[in-house]
Amino acid sequence: MNKTRIGFALLLVLGLIAPYTGAYPIFLMKALCFALFACAFNLLLGFTGLLSFGHAAFFGTAGYALGYSVKAWGFAPEFGILFAVAVSSLLGWAIGSLAIRRQGIYFAMITLALAQMVYFICLQAKFTGAEDGLQGVPRGNLFGIIDLGSDIAMYYLVFAIFMIGFLLIYRTVHSPFGQVLKAIRENEARALSLGYDVDKHKLLAFVISAGLAGLAGATKTLVLGFETLTDVNWPQSGEVVLMTLIGGIGTIFGPVVGGFFVVTLENELADKVGSWVQVIMGAIFVICVLAFRRGIVGELTALFNRRKDAGAE
Amino acid sequence: MEIFGVPIQAFLGQLLLGLVNGSFYAVLSLGLAVIFGLLNIINFSHGALYMMGAYIAFLALDLLGLGFWWSLLLAPLIVGGFGMIIERLLMRWIHKLDHLYGLLLTFGLALIIEGVYRYFFGVSGQPYPVPDALRGATNLGFMILPNYRGFVVAASLVICLGTWYVIERTRLGAYLRAGTENPLLLQAFGVNVPLMVTLTYGFGVGLAAIGGVLAAPVIQINPLMGSNIIIVVFAVVVIGGMGSILGSIVTGLGLGVIEGLAKVYYPEASATVVFVIMAIVLLVRPAGLFGKER
Numbered sequence: 001m002n003k004t005r006i007g008f009a010l011l012l013v014l015g016l017i018a019p020y021t022g023a024y025p026i027f028l029m030k031a032l033c034f035a036l037f038a039c040a041f042n043l044l045l046g047f048t049g050l051l052s053f054g055h056a057a058f059f060g061t062a063g064y065a066l067g068y069s070v071k072a073w074g075f076a077p078e079f080g081i082l083f084a085v086a087v088s089s090l091l092g093w094a095i096g097s098l099a100i101r102r103q104g105i106y107f108a109m110i111t112l113a114l115a116q117m118v119y120f121i122c123l124q125a126k127f128t129g130a131e132d133g134l135q136g137v138p139r140g141n142l143f144g145i146i147d148l149g150s151d152i153a154m155y156y157l158v159f160a161i162f163m164i165g166f167l168l169i170y171r172t173v174h175s176p177f178g179q180v181l182k183a184i185r186e187n188e189a190r191a192l193s194l195g196y197d198v199d200k201h202k203l204l205a206f207v208i209s210a211g212l213a214g215l216a217g218a219t220k221t222l223v224l225g226f227e228t229l230t231d232v233n234w235p236q237s238g239e240v241v242l243m244t245l246i247g248g249i250g251t252i253f254g255p256v257v258g259g260f261f262v263v264t265l266e267n268e269l270a271d272k273v274g275s276w277v278q279v280i281m282g283a284i285f286v287i288c289v290l291a292f293r294r295g296i297v298g299e300l301t302a303l304f305n306r307r308k309d310a311g312a313e
Numbered sequence: 314m315e316i317f318g319v320p321i322q323a324f325l326g327q328l329l330l331g332l333v334n335g336s337f338y339a340v341l342s343l344g345l346a347v348i349f350g351l352l353n354i355i356n357f358s359h360g361a362l363y364m365m366g367a368y369i370a371f372l373a374l375d376l377l378g379l380g381f382w383w384s385l386l387l388a389p390l391i392v393g394g395f396g397m398i399i400e401r402l403l404m405r406w407i408h409k410l411d412h413l414y415g416l417l418l419t420f421g422l423a424l425i426i427e428g429v430y431r432y433f434f435g436v437s438g439q440p441y442p443v444p445d446a447l448r449g450a451t452n453l454g455f456m457i458l459p460n461y462r463g464f465v466v467a468a469s470l471v472i473c474l475g476t477w478y479v480i481e482r483t484r485l486g487a488y489l490r491a492g493t494e495n496p497l498l499l500q501a502f503g504v505n506v507p508l509m510v511t512l513t514y515g516f517g518v519g520l521a522a523i524g525g526v527l528a529a530p531v532i533q534i535n536p537l538m539g540s541n542i543i544i545v546v547f548a549v550v551v552i553g554g555m556g557s558i559l560g561s562i563v564t565g566l567g568l569g570v571i572e573g574l575a576k577v578y579y580p581e582a583s584a585t586v587v588f589v590i591m592a593i594v595l596l597v598r599p600a601g602l603f604g605k606e607r
Contacts, residue, residue: 051413098592101599105355105412106551110595113548117588124581234544238420245417278428285421289414290406 003304007253011166015159025151026223027267029158033220035259036165038243040212045241046250047173048205049185053108054095054115055213055240060232061118062088062214063221067134068127070222077140077148077222081161084218085211091118092210093203100202103188112234119232133228137221154223161219165212170252172208181205213240235278242281245288248295257296319577325456327573333462333531335569336469337363337524339562341546343473344520346555347480350493351513354404354415360543361426362392362518366525367534368430371439381444384526392522393515400514405507423540430536438533465527472523473562480558489513548591553603560603 018028037059044050062084069075069083099110122128129135139148148154172178180201183191192198221227230236239262247258262281269277288295294302316324341359348356369391370384379387399422407414447461480486491499492509500506532538553564568587575583582589594602 051416053416098595101595102551105349105416108413108416109355109547109551110591112544113551113588113591116544117585120584120588124584234540235424238424241417241420275428275432278431279425282421282424282426282428285424286403286418289418289421290403293410293414 004252011253011256012163015163018159019152019155025155027263029151029155029223030220031260031263032158032162033216033223034240034243034263035256036162036219037213037216038240038247038255038259039166039169040209040216041240042244042247042249042251042255043169043172043212044205044209045244046254047178047185048181048202049188050100050202050206051108051241052099052111052206052209053234053237053241054111054113054118055210056232056234056236057095057115057118058088058092058210058213059217059220059236059240060122060227060229061091062217063227063231064122064128064134065214066218066221067137067227070140071134071137072127076144077142080140081215081218081222084221085214088214088217089207089211092207092214096203096206096210100199100206112237115232115237116234119229119234122229122232128227128229131229133226134221135226137225137227139222139225148222158219158223161215165215166256168208169212172205173252177201177204238285239281242285242288244295245293246284246295248298248301249293251295251297251301254295254297261296317578322456324577327577328570329456329458329462329466329573331570331573331576332466332566333569334572335566336466337528337542337565338546338549338569339473339565340469340520340524340527341542342549342553342555342561342565343476343558344517344524345546345550346558346561347476347489347520348514348517349555351489351496351510352400352404352408352415353412354419355412355547356514356517357416357419357543358399358423358426359419359518359521359546360539360541361423362396362539363521363525363528363542364430364534364536364539365392365395365426366522367441367529367538368434368525369522370526370529371441371534374441381526381530384529385523388522388526389519392525393519396518397511397515400511404514408510423543427536427540434536436535436537438535441529441534443530461530465531468527469524470562472520473558476520477558477562545587548587552587552591552594552601554601556601557603564602 015032019025037055041052041055044052065084065087066080070077070080075083095111095114098114099107102110123130139154141147142153142157146153148157173181180191180196183194183196184198184201188198217231220231243258243262244255245258246261247256248254265280266277269280273280292299315321341363345356345359348354366388369388370381373379373384373387374381403418403422404415407418443461447464450457450459451463452458480489488499488504488509492504492506496506528538549565549568550561552568553560555561568590571590572583572586575586
């Protein structure tokens with residue numbers, strides 16, 4: 001797996017030098033959070049074959065959990081993040097155990113509906129601040145010593161969290177457990193007949209994915225210092241699907257590329273075209289589904305393999 | 314007179330409002346089921362096309378001075394035509410793929426349609442007048458029935474039952490059912506299946522447009538109305554299952570009524586009650602109330 005190694009090295013180097021390239025640190029951190037979110041989502045869609053249309057619920061709920069625990073209870077950032085991941089994993093267990101009772105298209109509809117329920121709860125609950133959102137979440141000191149108020153310190157924390165999440169997903173995908181997930185994706189009935197507890201595997205994959213989505217959401221709230229209803233609402237769930245689709249479903253690096261692509265695009269377009277952003281996102285969706293299903297990384301890999309095949313002849 | 318501590322007038326009023334909402338759920342989930350049957354696509358843009366129907370009514374009145382009844386005729390034709398173009402140009406290409414791609418494609422389409430309407434109309438609502446013939450209210454003795462609301466429920470029932478009749482009792486419906494079972498075999502018998510698929514999609518989204526026109530006088534027309542309702546309709550579809558047409562009518566109306574009752578007794582839960590019921594149904598009967606175990 002030489003290519004993957006090169007990819008990892010590239011990612012690590014790019015991540016380490018990024019703050020010194022003149023890129024806006026908040027933007028980098030936000031993009032890393034969304035990249036991790038997309039990677040977590042891809043664990044389900046790309047490697048288990050489950051399309052969840054409700055991942056915003058985990059992303060957003062973790063954001064609220066972090067914001068509230070840090071702001072109201074005075075949690076240190078590291079405990080706030082752990083708490084948020086626990087909350088989103090628990091929510092993932094609850095939603096996952098309901099959703100895996102149906103397959104395919106129904107799975108997507110159930111996750112969407114349950115996530116919308118979470119949205120309505122967040123809309124009405126006191127602790128979320130409803131329409132105003134949760135404002136003024138302090139970054140605090142990491143382990144009591146590192147002041148996260150500085151963007152550089154915060155950036156390296158975000159990058160470390162991203163790498164941990166990313167490696168965890170990589171490890172999961174390439175473990176025996178991950179092999180079973182892929183077997184379920186390819187042929188659920190056969191995996192079942194071979195004696196694997198399909199439901200248990202699916203649920204565990206769902207919980208891991210929800211927990212990591214929560215990790216991304218919590219980190220994002222810590223970076224930006226606020227959390228709003230946008231993060232729990234359904235367009236956010238659609239956006240993470242788009243990131244994964246653009247980058248390449250079922251590829252390791254695809255969601256990272258897709259996450260950066262979409263966040264950059266939104267950043268660039270927001271001031272220039274206003275509400276046309278939604279139309280452009282929709283159009284990209286349509287184009288990707290019709291003509292570009294392998295995504296950026298998938299297409300590049302295919303191109304690379306074709307070249308290699310041609311060279312071997 | 315009171316029912317569980319709620320004045321009967323308020324109770325019946327909410328019950329009726331629930332039935333009205335339930336009618337929209339029924340019409341929309343019926344369209345989804347018909348499309349899913351033949352195309353194997355869950356049409357995420359269904360809500361957006363419903364919203365388009367409402368806006369066609371609004372624009373027809375605003376720009377052309379055409380009233381409600383014209384809109385009720387024009388909107389399904391325009392939206393149905395638009396749907397057929399989309400089907401021919403886009404959906405045809407992904408027919409053989411996993412149906413998750415259909416969901417993603419129609420999701421993208423929904424974003425585009427909604428985004429365009431948001432650009433032109435903002436997110437604030439537009440009012441639409443109740444047609445003259447249906448203004449006022451009728452005193453039924455035990456309650457005052459606003460004529461238009463009664464009409465919506467009756468019209469939706471007629472539409473749904475008409476669709477049921479066409480599909481279950483006519484030759485055309487027999488083709489449709491055959492196409493749902495085995496399109497290849499049907500084609501071998503000389504039926505033009507691709508044309509039928511296009512027409513079915515047009516018909517399904519036409520139903521959504523009728524729903525939009527019917528909804529225009531009772532709600533504020535706004536670009537987000539489609540995505541707000543489609544997620545609830547998805548839950549309705551999960552609860553009822555897509556196997557039976559009468560099932561989707563009953564489920565749609567029933568959930569509308571339950572939602573209405575929740576508004577009376579526990580308003581905080583009115584937005585979530587459908588999803589809670591969905592969760593319970595999944596626990597007790599995963600295939601859905603009227604679904605077949607697969």
